[in-house]
Amino acid sequence: QKEVEQNSGPLSVPEGAIASLNCTYSDRVSQSFFWYRQYSGKSPELIMSIYSNGDKEDGRFTAQLNKASQYVSLLIRDSQPSDSATYLCAAPHGSGNTGKLIFGQGTTLQVKP
């Protein structure tokens, strides 16, 4: 059973709209979550990390964490065609401080001009 789940999409939004990407996780003890962006043919790039319940904003990006519901999301405001990519949600893998992450399958976002 996968520990981090994402809808693979594609999620298509018009330019300027808000894109909402969702992720659920099964490990209740996870304390930190990460959102990565991966362009086609490139490696992942860390765009947000969140450790506490609530919202964390960074520019056009807002990460939302709800530990009770085991749910983390990423909102992208004023979406641009350059935001078109696959977004990966990640959480620490298992117990212990190994640093290992488990990744979701990723959600492909398409922002249409």
Place this chain on the structure above:
Amino acid sequence: GAVVSQHPSRVICKSGTSVKIECRSLDFQATTMFWYRQFPKQSLMLMATSNEGSKATYEQGVEKDKFLINHASLTLSTLTVTSAHPEDSSFYICSADDRYNEQFFGPGTRLTVL
């Protein structure tokens, strides 16, 4: 964010040869580095965890004798694909863990085995 480099970015080799990929953390010391493989249209697959000065920890199903990992310093880890075969063709990506437990990825190495 922290910067991780990877070399080479692309390599084409003949079946049976060995290929070495280097991963360097440029502006921080990484006690732990990770090696991933990604096939087209698939998610990242963790191959092994590399700790400076100790043996790597391999994920289930990854052959440690085929994928040799060395982490000789706090800024360098290497992955050697030994006796490569066409099925080893993939996108290999390393990442380094900073002291805040955030992973930063290198740009990846695209390996093609003929």
